[in-house]
Amino acid sequence: xxxxxxxxLASHNAGRxxxxxxxxxELTPLGDRPGGAIAPDAELAHAAFEATRLVGxxxxxxxxxxxxxxxxxxxxxxxxxxxxGRGGDVHTTREWFENRDGALGLIRAMTVLAAAxxx
Numbered sequence: 428x429x430x431x432x433x434x435x436l437a438s439h440n441a442g443r444x445x446x447x448x449x450x451x452x453e454l455t456p457l458g459d460r461p462g463g464a465i466a467p468d469a470e471l472a473h474a475a476f477e478a479t480r481l482v483g484x485x486x487x488x489x490x491x492x493x494x495x496x497x498x499x500x501x502x503x504x505x506x507x508x509x510x511x512g513r514g515g516d517v518h519t520t521r522e523w524f525e526n527r528d529g530a531l532g533l534i535r536a537m538t539v540l541a542a543a544x545x546x
Contacts, residue, residue: 428454460492463499471504474542478508481538482531508535 428436432452440449465472467488476486493507511532514524 428452460496461500462492462496463501463505464490465495465499465504465506469504471506471539471543474539475506475508475535478535478538478542482534484531506539508532508539511535 432454436450436452443449472488479486491507495505495507498505509532511529512524512526514522516522
């Protein structure tokens with residue numbers, strides 16, 4: 428348990444009504460996804476930005492938990508590319524995806540792959 432979690436738990440328990448049981452907290456890690464970063468001027472990042480512009484979109488650098496985290500953590504250049512389309516309510520039971528212009532995601536991925544291969 429982190430120090431912050433312990434302080435919150437202690438604060439809650441200190442304010443509880445007399446005779447009520449103390450709140451207990453047990454944290455179970457579901458996984459470990461260490462982070463990493465790629466420089467915006469790295470060749471692979473540049474290829475991803477250019478591929479995005481190629482399909483008429485505006486590139487966006489963002490910090491997120493993606494499948495690129497592990498290789499980045501290991502020092503291997505990596506980027507995560509959107510698949511095209513639109514979506515919302517991510518990671519909820521109402522998550523949705525509309526495959527509008529989904530082929531643009533494939534074009535971007537193949538363009539980045541070709542650039543990484545030196546083609």
